[in-house]
Every structure is written in structure tokens, then in C-alpha cells.
Amino acid sequence: MERYTTEHLFHQWYEHWHRYFWVLPLIKDLQLADLACGEGYGAALLAQHAKHVTALDIDAATIQKAQQKYPQDNIRFVCADVLNTGLAANQLDCITSFETLEHLAEHEALLFEFKRLLKQDGVLIISTPDTDVYNPEDKHNHHHVKELDRVEFQGLLSRHFAHSALFGQQLQLASVIKPIDNQAESVTLQAKWVQQGKEFTAHKDITKPQYLLAIATDCEQNLEKFKHLGGSCFNDSENSLYKHHEQQLQRLQSVDKRMPELEQQVQRQATIINHLKARLGL
Structure with missing residues (x-):
């Protein structure tokens, strides 16, 4: 359910x-x-x-x-x-x-x-x-x-x-613009x-x-x-959804930045593996 x-x-x-x-x-x-x-x-x-x-x-x-x-x-x-x-x-x-x-x-x-x-x-x-x-x-x-x-x-x-x-x-x-010198419970927004x-x-x-x-x-x-x-x-007062969105974006951007480095590591490891296979006659 x-x-x-x-x-x-x-x-x-x-x-x-x-x-x-x-x-x-x-x-x-x-x-x-x-x-x-x-x-x-x-x-x-x-x-x-x-x-x-x-x-x-x-x-x-x-x-x-x-x-x-x-x-x-x-x-x-x-x-x-x-x-x-x-x-x-x-x-x-x-x-x-x-x-x-x-x-x-x-x-x-x-x-x-x-x-x-x-x-x-x-x-x-x-x-x-x-x-x-x-x-x-x-x-x-x-x-x-x-x-x-x-x-x-x-x-x-x-x-x-x-x-x-x-x-x-x-x-x-x-994006919200509102008065901050007026603590009224409700504010009219355009x-x-x-x-x-x-x-x-x-x-x-x-x-x-x-x-x-x-x-x-x-x-x-x-x-x-x-x-x-x-x-x-x-x-909500903590703006939780937007903060979560920003955190996820930062995480994905961090992963994206590491991708070229990881791809190079994979390529180096593949080269080493191929070299070892050649030496072993595989």
C-alpha cells in the first residue's frame, strides 16, 4: 500500500x-x-x-x-x-x-x-x-x-x-525576496x-x-x-530540499572531476595486464 x-x-x-x-x-x-x-x-x-x-x-x-x-x-x-x-x-x-x-x-x-x-x-x-x-x-x-x-x-x-x-x-x-525588518506571520508575495x-x-x-x-x-x-x-x-525553515539538491550536485560534480583520473588508472591497469599476458604467453 x-x-x-x-x-x-x-x-x-x-x-x-x-x-x-x-x-x-x-x-x-x-x-x-x-x-x-x-x-x-x-x-x-x-x-x-x-x-x-x-x-x-x-x-x-x-x-x-x-x-x-x-x-x-x-x-x-x-x-x-x-x-x-x-x-x-x-x-x-x-x-x-x-x-x-x-x-x-x-x-x-x-x-x-x-x-x-x-x-x-x-x-x-x-x-x-x-x-x-x-x-x-x-x-x-x-x-x-x-x-x-x-x-x-x-x-x-x-x-x-x-x-x-x-x-x-x-x-x-x-527565489524569494521578503522584508526582514517586519516579523509579521504572513507576507504578501508577488x-x-x-x-x-x-x-x-x-x-x-x-x-x-x-x-x-x-x-x-x-x-x-x-x-x-x-x-x-x-x-x-x-x-520549511531549514530549506531542506534545496540543501539536499545542492549536496547531491556537489557529490556528482566531485565524481565527474575524478572520472578522467579513474579512466587513466583503468587504462594503465589494462596496459599492465596485457603486458603480463604477453609475457606469460596467454
């Missing part, structure tokens, strides 16, 4: 944590469920803001570990099938379910269950890889049962919810994309996001509120 754990660093760390941090501003005091919660790290983060979080996963051992690791009063961990949760209907203000859809073939049944659990004005926040970008050369992830492209994902949501908004997530390398040719030309972001995130609801007012989440930039 494909499952992210917090011990996994680098690109997965950024992608998985970012989704949960992204929704935090709008879940304060909500009744929430994180369905297919995995080891529970996201549910624990959501519980710092939500009124109560029900965290559900099909794997009993994973749920048991989550209960031990995150013993918060406002989290309930449940072992159940996400297609048949057994939870009470019409009780949830919000459902989060990240990277769940592609592991199941029964997409319609999954959305029916989500809809059953939500209040009339409830909101679903869901993510899945865009198969056109995630598998550009049909390099299928064997853990994934059924992936969707953007059009298919939007179509699925529209069959179950009156309103939806789509977002894209992609890991990108960027995003610039350029293409380098003979001259730099600025243009809109034309990159294709690897992951699709959607907000879906029957309540237009709630959609507008959640749409204010907008774009989001996420990083």
Missing part, C-alpha cells in the same frame, strides 16, 4: 504537509473528518484549529499507531472503509481527503459517501494527481487503481456537487514566471500542476469563502 509517513522527507514532505496547512485558515471550530488519514499527522494538525476531527483509515495497525502518537482530546481515530465509513449522516462541516481517489475504482460510490456525511452546506476538499501530468509517458504507479485527468475530475465533482473550484499543486524552485531566451520574458504561469485540488459544495456562499484560500507558498 502506498502511504506517506512523516519520516519521508524531500518532495513528498512538502506536498503532503502543504495541503493540510493550506486549509487551516478556514476550518476554525468546524466539525471535520479526514478520510483516508494515514498515520494521522494531518488530522492532528487540523485538530489544532477545528472543533473536532474524525480521522479514518482502513488499516488497523496504522490507526492504532495514530491513536498512540496523537492522543488529542478532539480527535477520534476510526478504522473503517472510506466507501462505507459507518459514520452518521449530515454531521460534518468539512471533509478533507487527500490522495485517496486514485487508490479506488469506485469513484462515484466514494463521492456518494462523502455527500452523505456532509451537512447541506458542507464542504469537500479533495486532491488527486492529474494523470496527464503525473504519468506523461504512461509510467503507471502500480499503487494507483484509477487516475483521472483534469476534465474527468471536474466531471466527477459536478455530478455530486452544485459548485466547485479547482486548484493546482506543483513543487517548483523559486509571483513572477519568466522564460529565458535571448532576453527574459515574463508570462503567466504555463506549468502544468502535477496534483489537482478541489473545493466542492452545494452552498455557493461557502464556496466563495473557501475560494479565498487562493494561492499558497509553503517551505
Whole structure:
């Protein structure tokens, strides 16, 4: 089973944590469920803001570990099938379910269950890889049962919810300029994309996001509120991924520098071997 754990660093760390941090501003005091919660790290983060979080996963051992690791009063961990949760209907203000859809073939049944659990004005926040970008050369992830492209994902949501908004997530390398004499928690950033040719030309972001995130609801007012989440930039204070990238580049450059020397050593050894073979009549 494909499952992210917090011990996994680098690109997965950024992608998985970012989704949960992204929704935090709008879940304060909500009744929430994180369905297919995995080891529970996201549910624990959501519980710092939500009124109560029900965290559900099909794997009993994973749920048991989550209960031990995150013993918060406002989290309930449940072992159940996400297609048949057994939870009470019409009780949830919000459902989060990240990277769940592609592991199941029964997409319609999954959305029916989500809809059953939500209040009339409830909101679903869901993510899945865009198969056109995630598998550009049909390099299928064997853990994934059924992936969707953007059009298919939007179509699925529209069959179950009156309103939806789509977002894209992609890991990108960027240079950041920010004020350092203002220690405000949040800083407004301008995003610039350029293409380098003979001259730099600025243009809109034309990159294709690897992951699709959607907000879906029957309540237009709630959609507008959640749409204010907008774009989001996420990083760790240690800039770990970039540092790892630089370390690997330095290692490869060091290997490249040694290659000519090693090739000469191999050639000298081959000459010696051939000389010895000749003397031995081999």
C-alpha cells in the first residue's frame, strides 16, 4: 500500500504537509473528518484549529499507531472503509481527503459517501494527481487503481456537487525576496514566471500542476469563502530540499572531476595486464 509517513522527507514532505496547512485558515471550530488519514499527522494538525476531527483509515495497525502518537482530546481515530465509513449522516462541516481517489475504482460510490456525511452546506476538499501530468509517458504507479485527468475530475465533482473550484499543486524552485525588518506571520508575495531566451520574458504561469485540488459544495456562499484560500507558498525553515539538491550536485560534480583520473588508472591497469599476458604467453 502506498502511504506517506512523516519520516519521508524531500518532495513528498512538502506536498503532503502543504495541503493540510493550506486549509487551516478556514476550518476554525468546524466539525471535520479526514478520510483516508494515514498515520494521522494531518488530522492532528487540523485538530489544532477545528472543533473536532474524525480521522479514518482502513488499516488497523496504522490507526492504532495514530491513536498512540496523537492522543488529542478532539480527535477520534476510526478504522473503517472510506466507501462505507459507518459514520452518521449530515454531521460534518468539512471533509478533507487527500490522495485517496486514485487508490479506488469506485469513484462515484466514494463521492456518494462523502455527500452523505456532509451537512447541506458542507464542504469537500479533495486532491488527486492529474494523470496527464503525473504519468506523461504512461509510467503507471502500480499503487494507483484509477487516475483521472483534469476534465474527468471536474466531471466527477459536478455530478455530486452544485459548485466547485479547482486548484493546482506543483513543487517548483523559486527565489524569494521578503522584508526582514517586519516579523509579521504572513507576507504578501508577488509571483513572477519568466522564460529565458535571448532576453527574459515574463508570462503567466504555463506549468502544468502535477496534483489537482478541489473545493466542492452545494452552498455557493461557502464556496466563495473557501475560494479565498487562493494561492499558497509553503517551505520549511531549514530549506531542506534545496540543501539536499545542492549536496547531491556537489557529490556528482566531485565524481565527474575524478572520472578522467579513474579512466587513466583503468587504462594503465589494462596496459599492465596485457603486458603480463604477453609475457606469460596467454
